[in-house]
Amino acid sequence: MAKPKSGAKKTTPAGKAGAKPAAKKDNTARLDLIKNASKRVAKATTKLVKAVPEAAKVAKAAVKKAALPEKAPEEKAPKAAAAKAPEEKAPKAAAAKAPAAKKAAAPPAKTATAAAKAPAAKAAGGKASGKAGGAASAPVVPAADRPRPRATKLPPPGEPLTKREMEQLLTAGEGRGVTGEGSLKGRLVLVNDMPNLVVVGRDKRELTFLLQGPDQEVLPAYVDHKVSVSGLIRKTTNHGGVVDVRKYSAKKPEAEVVEVAPAETEPRLRYLSPGEVSMVTAAGMGAGIKGFASIRGNLEMTGEEFVLVVSNGGTRQQVSFLIEGKAASKGLRKHVGHTLQLQGVVDKTSGWGGRISAETVEPRPSEARAVSRDEMELVHIEGEVPTSVDVKLNHGLTVRLPEQPGFTWAIEPTVAKRVGLREANFEPGPNGGPATREFFFTPRNPGTFEVEFFLAKALTPGQVDRSFKINVTVKP
Incomplete structure (x- = not known):
């Protein structure tokens, strides 16, 4: 088929040959559509x-x-x-x-x-407000407390605590900043739901240490138990600190046991030291001392009882002990007025003496007299006769007084020193007669002196029965 020449009209399809051009849409239809849509939206x-x-x-x-x-x-x-x-x-x-x-x-x-x-x-x-109103009218439930942070990791091991650091650690008011590996013992308590160890320090004051580590959740089960912990100890304050627990052991508190009063038993005796022995023999000292000792003194009697005078004889500061025990037999009569060495249990009940339970008695030779009476002019007074006497300087004066059972004659220590008391000799009476005591003076200073004699109770020189005085004039 040959192509049409340029400028020629195209052929029209057979179906469209008689078609008319599209008619314009009616404006009325458009308005109806708009009205219908508006009605639907309104509904x-x-x-x-x-x-x-x-x-x-x-x-x-x-x-x-x-x-x-x-x-x-x-x-x-x-x-x-x-x-x-x-x-x-x-x-x-x-x-x-x-x-x-x-x-x-x-x-x-x-x-x-x-x-x-x-x-x-x-x-x-509206729904939100309703929900809010419903929540307000419902009972308020308190929110659960958030778990507190707990130290569950252990630090690396530190240096062991020295003895000095441990003393500072256990002393209240000292040792803040001390850190090291060690162990503590005490009572477990809860402070703010956290386990703490209460340790009794060196001065009986309590120290509180917070326990940390992996066992921190388990330790509250041992409240009021005796707990021993070991680990890194840090004293953060002067009265406590923190322990990172590596090991621990707990002991159940023992039930309180009613203490039974122990039967009274005699305290165990001991040997007295030389210092205690010197206190026993000194006047006004050593009251309450009791123990095994060996002491020396002059044997005297008061009634039927034997007395050992150990110091300051004849004065109101005389120290004497009543002899008891198996050695206090009648065989001691032959030693009256002599020096004896006694061994036994000494009990000094006052500053002026006590009792001695003698186990062994050993006679000792009497000490030589300090002053010889030979070639000395003596003035003698017999009995309780208040009188005045004249005595030459450096010569002698003797006063003999009868003793009574349970009592002894004595003078004041200051007067004895002033007048020059040399001896106070106890002399038993012949054929069981009354005993006497002789005071021997050697005045060294000229002048007039008043000497008072006291009849005091044996072993208690403060209790006086009677007294009398004599005036002594010392002439050059």
Whole structure:
């Protein structure tokens, strides 16, 4: 088939040969379409407005019942219908109509969508307020305390504590900053739900150490137990610190046992030291000392009892012991007035003497007299006769007085020194007669002196029965 020449008209298809040109769309149809779309949008908006009061009623009922916040089926249906109405119907109408109709219907569709969102937002706000009201009316449950952080990791081992550092650690008021590996013993207590070890320090004051480490959760089970811990000890304050526990052991507290008073037993005797022996023989000292010792003195008698005078004989500071025990037999009579060495248990009950339970008695030679009476002019006084005598300087004066059972004669120590007391000799009476005591003076200073003699109770020179005085004039 030959191509037509240029400029020739194209052939028209047979089917389209008699077709007419497309007629213009009628404006009336367009207006009907717009009106129909507006009516549909208005109906959907009306349904949404009616659904808002229903949602408010449901929210009020939920507040009254304090029920859990659940969506009622009445709320879901209107909301779903309101959401679907503008989204489904409007697009379908717009898709079926011409482009011009789409342009004309677009603003009303947007308005309907905004109107649908606004009531939905209000309904959601009503529900939120209802939920808030229900929560306010419900009882308030306190929130659970958050678990406190606990140290569960152990630090690397440190240097062991020295003896000096341990003393500082256990001293209240000292040792802050001391750190090292060691062990502590004490009583476990809880402070703010945390295990703490109460340790009794060196001065009986308590120190508190916080226990840390992997066993921190287990240790509270041993409250009031005796616990021993070892690990890294850090004294952070002067009265406590922290222990990173590596090992621990707990001992159940023992039940309180009623203490039974022990039977009275005699204290175990011991040997007295030389210093204690000197205190025993000194006047006014060593009261209460008791023990095994060996002492020396002059043997005397008071009635039927033997007395050992150990110091200051004849004065009111005389120290003497009453002899008891198996050695205090009648065989001692032959040693009266002589020096004896006694061994036994000495009990000094006062500053002026006590008792001695003698086990062995050994006679000793009498000491030589300090002053010889040969070639000395003596003045003698017999009995309790108040008198005045004249004595030459460096010569002698003797006073003999009868003794009574349970009593002894004595003078003041200061007077004895002033007048020059040399001897106070006990002399038993002949054939069991009354004993006597002789005082021997050698005055060394000229002048007139008053000498008073006291009849005092044996072993208690402070208790005086009677006394008398003599005046002594010492002439050059």
